[in-house]
Amino acid sequence: MWALKDKYAIVGTGYTDYSKNSGTTVLNLATEACLNAANDAGLAPEEIDGLVSFQLNDSVPATSVAAAMGVPAVRYAVDIAGGGNAANLVILSAIAAIEAGLAKNVLCYRAMNGRSGFRLGGGREMQAHGITQFTAPFGWITYPQAMAMWCRRHMIKYGTTTDQLGTIAVTFRDNAALNPRAMQREPITLDDYRAARPIVDPFRMLDICLESDGACAVLVTSAERAKDLRHKPVYVMGGAYGGGANQGDDLFDCLRWADHSENYAAYIAADLWAGAGVGPEDVDVAEIYDCFTYSVVAQLEGLGFCQPGEGPDFVQGGRIARDGALPLNTHGGLLSEAYIHGLNHVVEAVDQLRGDAGPRQIPDAEIALTTAGAMTCGSALVLRR
Amino acid sequence: MYNKPLPVPDADTEPFWTGCREGRLLVQCCTACEAKRLPPERFCPHCHSVDSSWQAVSGRGTVYSWIVVRHPVPGDVYGGDVPYVVALIDLAEGVRIASNIIDCDPDAVAADMAVQVTFDPVTETVTLPKFRPV
Ligand SMILES: [Zn+2]
Numbered sequence: 001m002w003a004l005k006d007k008y009a010i011v012g013t014g015y016t017d018y019s020k021n022s023g024t025t026v027l028n029l030a031t032e033a034c035l036n037a038a039n040d041a042g043l044a045p046e047e048i049d050g051l052v053s054f055q056l057n058d059s060v061p062a063t064s065v066a067a068a069m070g071v072p073a074v075r076y077a078v079d080i081a082g083g084g085n086a087a088n089l090v091i092l093s094a095i096a097a098i099e100a101g102l103a104k105n106v107l108c109y110r111a112m113n114g115r116s117g118f119r120l121g122g123g124r125e126m127q128a129h130g131i132t133q134f135t136a137p138f139g140w141i142t143y144p145q146a147m148a149m150w151c152r153r154h155m156i157k158y159g160t161t162t163d164q165l166g167t168i169a170v171t172f173r174d175n176a177a178l179n180p181r182a183m184q185r186e187p188i189t190l191d192d193y194r195a196a197r198p199i200v201d202p203f204r205m206l207d208i209c210l211e212s213d214g215a216c217a218v219l220v221t222s223a224e225r226a227k228d229l230r231h232k233p234v235y236v237m238g239g240a241y242g243g244g245a246n247q248g249d250d251l252f253d254c255l256r257w258a259d260h261s262e263n264y265a266a267y268i269a270a271d272l273w274a275g276a277g278v279g280p281e282d283v284d285v286a287e288i289y290d291c292f293t294y295s296v297v298a299q300l301e302g303l304g305f306c307q308p309g310e311g312p313d314f315v316q317g318g319r320i321a322r323d324g325a326l327p328l329n330t331h332g333g334l335l336s337e338a339y340i341h342g343l344n345h346v347v348e349a350v351d352q353l354r355g356d357a358g359p360r361q362i363p364d365a366e367i368a369l370t371t372a373g374a375m376t377c378g379s380a381l382v383l384r385r
Numbered sequence: 386m387y388n389k390p391l392p393v394p395d396a397d398t399e400p401f402w403t404g405c406r407e408g409r410l411l412v413q414c415c416t417a418c419e420a421k422r423l424p425p426e427r428f429c430p431h432c433h434s435v436d437s438s439w440q441a442v443s444g445r446g447t448v449y450s451w452i453v454v455r456h457p458v459p460g461d462v463y464g465g466d467v468p469y470v471v472a473l474i475d476l477a478e479g480v481r482i483a484s485n486i487i488d489c490d491p492d493a494v495a496a497d498m499a500v501q502v503t504f505d506p507v508t509e510t511v512t513l514p515k516f517r518p519v
Pocket residue numbers: 415416417418419420429430431432433434
């Protein structure tokens with residue numbers, strides 16, 4: 001059971017430009033984001049002694065980034081094999097390492113040329129090994145194709161409609177319009193959403209996240225060390241990682257998952273809230289993993305913001321807008337800011353809790369939720385200023 | 386020349402693909418606890434036994450969920466196939482399988498629709514189990 005409430009803090013964030021073509025290497029992106037995070041914290045790169053990242057054979061190892069930064073002594077370097085589910089797990093891993101005495105100041109980063117370089121789920125593999133023997137030969141290959149299957153099950157069970165999902169796409173784009181980091185800042189309407197190109201029913205183009213080149217990083221240290229750094233610390237109240245039975249080894253390893261209308265969130269909710277000592281009703285702003293519009297619905301339900309099946313109604317009527325009861329994805333999310341695989345959600349949460357989010361600032365935001373993952377496993381954090 | 390992904394059978398899955406080639410849909414059955422499982426795997430997830438047999442099933446099932454692929458990826462491979470349907474099908478014997486629904490208007494696929502396996506010999510060595518409405 002999590003017993004480290006408020007004992008660790010995020011003290012710095014850093015990021016590169018988010019683009020379709022960075023024109024540089026993944027190593028350069030990672031190093032730039034990490035150096036920016038150290039500078040933001042007011043901590044010399046020489047004081048960094050740990051790095052944690054996650055990747056799907058599309059990035060550079062933590063040790064190579066440490067070398068590029070000139071870190072004199074690496075005491076903790078871990079590369080998690082994982083997708084979006086790991087975007088909050090990297091921070092929990094950093095905390096675990098510091099708590100164990102393995103390191104003191106740990107950078108967590110995600111870096112990729114996800115558009116100009118290695119595009120996830122491109123579907124060029126013609127030999128189907130392992131679990132994909134039972135998926136790829138049927139033309140079930142890409143991420144949107146995978147998640148559409150889960151979304152459809154929610155529609156079957158609860159009558160969810162695409163128009164309800166459209167509200168999520170429109171709201172997040174509205175937020176991105178106020179975010180200088182965002183790749184897509186042109187506001188859209190529900191009619192634009194309805195007119196978007198069908199990709200894989202029930203998803204249209206505007207249900208699907210961006211593909212991005214870029215990197216971001218956050219610096220984690222103890223609450224004690226955080227006291228005399230540049231910014232007011234953002235404390236980690238609680239965090240959890242996990243999922244239900246049959247998590248599998250791959251995006252498509254979901255054939256034995258019992259109920260595809262729910263995802264990992266339902267399984268980590270109890271640990272997350274108990275550890276943080278607060279509940280959904282206490283969250284001022286939430287940055288929810290939005291690889292697809294529908295993913296937001298399943299997580300809101302699983303984490304207890306509403307009952308299973310109520311998510312599509314819950315997000316209507318302005319509730320998730322910046323002036324609503326539960327502002328979501330104030331940066332635009334993976335749908336409209338950039339696909340830095342969910343770690344960019346943590347960067348935004350820190351902006352919000354510091355009061356540094358400019359025109360998209362949620363007034364008096366004290367407690368933020370970040371989540372990461374959409375299917376069988378995932379992670380989440382509760383943060384406070 | 387068939388240019389789509391083909392299964393590469395391994396120690397656990399080879400009997401399944403041999404069955405398809407022979408026109409039989411096989412599921413793995415634990416000798417110790419009798420739980421059926423698919424996809425195949427060495428250890429029974431319920432009791433961890435490694436003893437199992439293969440049982441031919443009826444090939445009847447119902448649609449649990451489905452998608453209609455309209456944008457082909459890769460375009461040169463699936464361009465001629467869209468729109469096509471991928472479904473999760475609950476077999477009558479209690480296991481779930483992913484496959485295509487064929488011989489059916491994609492817009493006519495519905496939840497709980499009854500389907501029956503049919504075998505599609507896509508190459509000389511690989512036969513894929515597909516499903517059509519009954
Ligand atoms: Zn067994």
